[in-house]
Amino acid sequence: RQETVICRKAGEAQLLFSMEGTGSVTIEGYDYVLPAGSGMYLNGRTGCRIRPRGDWAMSWITFGTGAAGCADMLFLGRDWCTFDLRHRKDHVRVLREIYDAVTLNAVYGASRASALLYGLLVELNAGVTRKNVPQNPAMESIIAYIDTNYTRDITLEQLCTAAGGLSEQYLCRLFKQTTGMRPMEYMLRRRISAARTYLEKTDMPISEVALRSGFHNTSYFYRNFRKFVGLSPLAYRQSVHGDE
DSSP: OOOOEEESOOSSEEEEEEEESEEEEEETTEEEEEETTEEEEEOSSOOEEEEESSSOEEEEEEEOHHHHHHHHHHTTTOSEEEEEOTTOTTHHHHHHHHHHHHHHOTTTHHHHHHHHHHHHHHHHHHHHHHHHSOOOHHHHHHHHHHHHHTTSOOOHHHHHHHTTSOOHHHHHHHHHHHHSSOHHHHHHHHHHHHHHHHHHHOOOOHHHHHHHTTOSOHHHHHHHHHHHHSSOHHHHHHHHHTOO
16 A cells, blocks of 8 residues: 655656546646556656555565666657556556566566566557657658668668658657657567567577567677567567566
């Protein structure tokens, strides 16, 4: 059960999940109400006041540098954002699996928890960004082109053509303003997401995972996978399947 907490700065990125009842988080003078089935991401650099509105049950996850960097990327550098979990019937199960992974398995527990947390962050991010990114026909064309062709080598010139003939300078500025990242950063994240799915759902060799995800250099794939996920591709696969 949650009591009032004042955080000048959390220090670590964290997720708040409202399980029962209602509470609120005050940031920069604004109150964000968290009814049951909702949650909030805080990047650790933001001061806040967390207080219940009556009897409030809340789950609270903090995570370290690797996952925090991943969350910062996924949530496009936001200091905080709220999300609705009422359509997700399994979020309690995922939280329990994260807790069990950390407490019950001393060898692979942290890696397993990291994989589960990364998957949860990806799903939360999908809802947040889709809701908050402004609608723009040119942007929709660019993102659709990347999502369809991310396994190929894509140039800025091709993206400009897909967007209806924009200049490279304007395209990069528009993409940055809309998503918080450059086009090639978005494409890299899209490839990492595809690789993660292959690692979770197939037993194909890592080199083939890299190729099918759009990475034609295995070393480059390993380096960026570890950068974004916090684990090597093999360690991620083992953590997902609970291999010991």
